[in-house]
Amino acid sequence: MNALLKTIVISIITITYLSCTDQSNNLTKEESMLESKINQYAKTEIKYDKTLLNERQKQVVQNIYKAAKIMDEIFLEQVYSKNEEILKSLEFSNDPIDELKLEYFNINFGPFDRLDHNKPFIGKNPKPLGANFYPEDMTKE
Numbered sequence: 001m002n003a004l005l006k007t008i009v010i011s012i013i014t015i016t017y018l019s020c021t022d023q024s025n026n027l028t029k030e031e032s033m034l035e036s037k038i039n040q041y042a043k044t045e046i047k048y049d050k051t052l053l054n055e056r057q058k059q060v061v062q063n064i065y066k067a068a069k070i071m072d073e074i075f076l077e078q079v080y081s082k083n084e085e086i087l088k089s090l091e092f093s094n095d096p097i098d099e100l101k102l103e104y105f106n107i108n109f110g111p112f113d114r115l116d117h118n119k120p121f122i123g124k125n126p127k128p129l130g131a132n133f134y135p136e137d138m139t140k141e
Helices: 001-018 030-037 054-080 085-092 096-108
Strands: none
Touching: 030 096, 054 085, 085 096
16 A cells, blocks of 8 residues: 555656646647747847836836837838738637747737748748838839
8 A cells, every 4th residue: 555655646746747847849840940939039128217207207208108009000010911910810819839920920020030031930921022011913113
């Protein structure tokens, strides 16, 4: 009985340990690739000391932040005509790989890898030469 109890305890500890350890061996090739690409970037939080600002200055900083969010939306539209629909589908997905795609999409402002010559990491379509400034089928002529 003592040996059986010992085996059960060891089994529980082993299962608990394995469930809490890094499961990177279980990642798919695509998940590994996306994590690798995401890890190329350093996550940076920009902070400021609010105590150094008066109320008017705090309001100015808030307005600059709001303007920057609007500029982000405009830029997202300018980069690629399908960005909005891709973004919505990723945001509403429950698939773990889509969470990684969404993170990398947000870094690149679209489905094209800016560090890899704008190769698509979502879908197969190449980035249009005129981005979304011109119709996608427009030629130089």
